[in-house]
Amino acid sequence: DSGVTQTPKHLITATGQRVTLRCSPRSGDLSVYWYQQSLDQGLQFLIQYYNGEERAKGNILERFSAQQFPDLHSELNLSSLELGDSALYFCASSVTQRVEEQFFGPGTRLTVL
Amino acid sequence: DQQVKQNSPSLSVQEGRISILNCDYTNSMFDYFLWYKKYPAEGPTFLISISSIKDKNEDGRFTVFLNKSAKHLSLHIVPSQPGDSAVYFCAASGVTSGTYKYIFGTGTRLKVLA
Numbered sequence: 001d002s003g004v005t006q007t008p009k010h011l012i013t014a015t016g017q018r019v020t021l022r023c024s025p026r027s028g029d030l031s032v033y034w035y036q037q038s039l040d041q042g043l044q045f046l047i048q049y050y051n052g053e054e055r056a057k058g059n060i061l062e063r064f065s066a067q068q069f070p071d072l073h074s075e076l077n078l079s080s081l082e083l084g085d086s087a088l089y090f091c092a093s094s095v096t097q098r099v100e101e102q103f104f105g106p107g108t109r110l111t112v113l
Numbered sequence: 114d115q116q117v118k119q120n121s122p123s124l125s126v127q128e129g130r131i132s133i134l135n136c137d138y139t140n141s142m143f144d145y146f147l148w149y150k151k152y153p154a155e156g157p158t159f160l161i162s163i164s165s166i167k168d169k170n171e172d173g174r175f176t177v178f179l180n181k182s183a184k185h186l187s188l189h190i191v192p193s194q195p196g197d198s199a200v201y202f203c204a205a206s207g208v209t210s211g212t213y214k215y216i217f218g219t220g221t222r223l224k225v226l227a
Contacts, residue, residue: 002156004156042202042218042219043149043157043202043204043217043220044216044217045204045215045216056213056215057213058215090157099147099204099206100159100162101159102159104155104158105156106154106156107156
């Protein structure tokens with residue numbers, strides 16, 4: 001158990017819908033990262049927040065947005081969902097902004113039908 | 114445009130022997146490289162990293178080698194153990210054209226046979 005929690009564990013929804021994935025970092029961790037793992041594209045870094053502010057952006061689509069709240073939990077919002085958005089979404093956290101110090105959560109499996 | 118490539122989707126190795134996982138990258142602006150291990154139904158776990166100013170980094174049974182001229186890195190596991198069976202991802206990070214990039218390969222599934 002990494003100490004990073006993600007909810008929900010599984011999510012099934014339809015195309016065109018909007019969903020919110022939630023991540024609670026380990027106690028004391030200020031950085032939160034979001035990743036997408038799909039079958040055909042492997043693991044992709046989406047976005048990073050540090051103490052409430054966006055710090056780095058990867059291949060995050062415009063239909064996706066994220067934020068980190070004052071209590072340091074983070075949410076990833078996915079809208080106008082397409083079949084290709086079906087993937088495992090991981091959240092990770094770290095005390096600093098160093099990626100090698102991050103701990104990953106178990107992931108949320110999103111299925112878009 | 115696959116900037117980080119792991120060309121071997123899978124690898125089988127006998128227990129006790131050396132496992133060598135390879136990774137190639139195309140962008141010379143990457144200056145930090147990482148390896149992660151992932152078991153089924155779990156998130157990835159950081160394994161080892163290397164800065165572009167080094168050509169080797171060792172941590173116990175794990176050694177990462179970086180060949181900047183060939184834009185190639187490899188992870189050596191010696192000796193391999195059945196518990197090493199997992200998917201291994203390499204990742205590269207750096208700032209290119211003023212933008213931070215952090216890109217993963219597609220992974221190599223390692224199977225260590227007892």
